[in-house]
Amino acid sequence: MAVFGAAVLVALAVTCGLIWSRSRRLSKEMRDIPGTMGWPVVGETFSFISGFSSPAGILSFMRDRQKRFGKVFKTYVLGRMTVFMTGREAAKILLSGKDGVVSLNLFYTGKQVLGPTSLLTTNGDEHKKLRRLIGEPLSIDALKKHFDFINDLAVQTLDTWLDRRVLVLEEASSVIIKLFTLKVIANMLISLEPEGEEQEKFRANFKIISSSFASLPLKIPGTAFHRGLKARNRMYAMLDSVIARRRDGGEVRNDFLQTLLRKHAKDGAAADEDDGGGGGGDRDADKLTDAQLKDNILTLLVAGHDTTTAGLTWLIKFLGENPEALQKLRVMNETLRRATILPWFSRKAAQDFSIDGYEIKKGTSVNLDVVSIHHDPSVFADPYKFDPNRFDGTLKPYSFLGFGSGPRMCPGMSLARLEICVFIHHLVCRYSWTPLEDDDSVQPTLVRMLRNNTPAGSQEIKQQQLLRGKVTRNSYFSGKSDKEQQPRSIAQIFRSLKHDHSRAVTRNGTIQEATQQQQLRKGQGQWNNNQVAKPIRVTKKHYTRQQWPSHAKPHMID
Numbered sequence: 001m002a003v004f005g006a007a008v009l010v011a012l013a014v015t016c017g018l019i020w021s022r023s024r025r026l027s028k029e030m031r032d033i034p035g036t037m038g039w040p041v042v043g044e045t046f047s048f049i050s051g052f053s054s055p056a057g058i059l060s061f062m063r064d065r066q067k068r069f070g071k072v073f074k075t076y077v078l079g080r081m082t083v084f085m086t087g088r089e090a091a092k093i094l095l096s097g098k099d100g101v102v103s104l105n106l107f108y109t110g111k112q113v114l115g116p117t118s119l120l121t122t123n124g125d126e127h128k129k130l131r132r133l134i135g136e137p138l139s140i141d142a143l144k145k146h147f148d149f150i151n152d153l154a155v156q157t158l159d160t161w162l163d164r165r166v167l168v169l170e171e172a173s174s175v176i177i178k179l180f181t182l183k184v185i186a187n188m189l190i191s192l193e194p195e196g197e198e199q200e201k202f203r204a205n206f207k208i209i210s211s212s213f214a215s216l217p218l219k220i221p222g223t224a225f226h227r228g229l230k231a232r233n234r235m236y237a238m239l240d241s242v243i244a245r246r247r248d249g250g251e252v253r254n255d256f257l258q259t260l261l262r263k264h265a266k267d268g269a270a271a272d273e274d275d276g277g278g279g280g281g282d283r284d285a286d287k288l289t290d291a292q293l294k295d296n297i298l299t300l301l302v303a304g305h306d307t308t309t310a311g312l313t314w315l316i317k318f319l320g321e322n323p324e325a326l327q328k329l330r331v332m333n334e335t336l337r338r339a340t341i342l343p344w345f346s347r348k349a350a351q352d353f354s355i356d357g358y359e360i361k362k363g364t365s366v367n368l369d370v371v372s373i374h375h376d377p378s379v380f381a382d383p384y385k386f387d388p389n390r391f392d393g394t395l396k397p398y399s400f401l402g403f404g405s406g407p408r409m410c411p412g413m414s415l416a417r418l419e420i421c422v423f424i425h426h427l428v429c430r431y432s433w434t435p436l437e438d439d440d441s442v443q444p445t446l447v448r449m450l451r452n453n454t455p456a457g458s459q460e461i462k463q464q465q466l467l468r469g470k471v472t473r474n475s476y477f478s479g480k481s482d483k484e485q486q487p488r489s490i491a492q493i494f495r496s497l498k499h500d501h502s503r504a505v506t507r508n509g510t511i512q513e514a515t516q517q518q519q520l521r522k523g524q525g526q527w528n529n530n531q532v533a534k535p536i537r538v539t540k541k542h543y544t545r546q547q548w549p550s551h552a553k554p555h556m557i558d
């Protein structure tokens, strides 16, 4: 055993050494780009991790180097020579997808876990095709059928918060909200019931997969990566049996999987697991294989779960800290700007290209620092202030990247907005909550909940301070039962929140139209705006009932 351990260590050291010397070569080729490679082999990994874990998040690492080297700098972190860059111009070059300048840069372990046909592991035409095939069930129209589930689950989840101290971040990272977002997405994708044995197994496997996603690439028993791959196999076996049940007609559901199975049933035969996406002749070239289906169900679970949890949590924090924002519930975009849930977007140069006068060589890892773009004072005046009004006007291109931009823009944006919108709607309308501690000292950290299932040390204390609160039921709905009070459709909840669809789903013409119709019908629905959202007066510590001032109409989503 000891010999085996030593052999693994030697192999690891040799690999790290090789990667390091290759990076040094690349760094020399790009000697014009300022920056430092740090210590041999480890580079600047430790400063990077310590910046990442600090309350200010990765911003401290970034700011320090931007001050020394400028907007484009190179470094060696996490086993890669990486060029960091920021600014709207860099965002345009990296995100617009023009000329295939860059491809997505995922860690080896992430690629293995998600599979070769995931949206996150494919590039170019293959990626474009997958987006087209997978995108439709994620459109806002398709999401309507999941509204009741999301709504009921939000109500149930919040009920468990009642009359007890809630550490939102802790709940988010271990139990409550996270289960909410996980249950929503699992139900939407494969109609997984929110309770029961299958849910338990699914959750256990998902947890192992999530923690293996960015682990060390050691595929040996006992490692996180190895456990992740095993859990992935179990998850895929479960998906296989669901797919088989659907195919033989034993089970018909109204979910993402069913939509895609119906649409992508191969002529005369079931999709072939191993045909890699192109098998079955021309006619079938546009059909999803089972492998693609499974890889992308897993991808949506992974990509859509922690992000939405984080968004929801930051939103509750910002609402708690900014009483005035409660009066004008248009806080989604500003939350995503301040929190910047994905702090940087990682790409790989697919060819040589230049940026800010620097030549970037093909194969270089390139990271776009989005936090700095979101806090650029020339775009967002007083950038650290939480000010939802800044989204009232037109923004400069590539200045707000909460859901990304270009060909890799978040396909789950509408689902995320919907989940957050419904949850916050019930929180605000049916409960009051009292922050129990001052939280002024805390900046939004950029440590994602992804890495933070069990936060440790001072970070945990800070984050707990951030969101410690007590939830009590509010009697906004006096005289009416909960059932009567709950919105019954997306249109109603959106109307109740005076949701501006044209901005929330700019790419969806149908909804823009629906919104106009809703506006025409304003006041005729069962769901009465004023009744829902009026009665809040907020102080930092305490919320009580009050009429909404007539000028401050509630808006939920930008």
Ligand code: HEM
Residues within 6 Å of the ligand: 104, 119, 120, 131, 138, 185, 299, 300, 301, 303, 304, 305, 307, 308, 309, 311, 312, 336, 341, 342, 345, 346, 401, 402, 403, 404, 405, 407, 408, 409, 410, 411, 412, 413, 415, 416
């Ligand atoms: C508040 C919640 C969310 C935020 C802030 C968010 C943010 C983002 C961002 C910024 C990107 C682009 C990253 C890049 O360019 O490198 C992205 C991509 C992606 N998101 Fe989301 N997301 C959220 C929720 C979701 C949900 C609910 C799903 C699934 C239903 C999802 C699935 C994906 C996928 C699959 C991609 C990769 C797209 C591609 O490479 O083509 N996201 N997300």
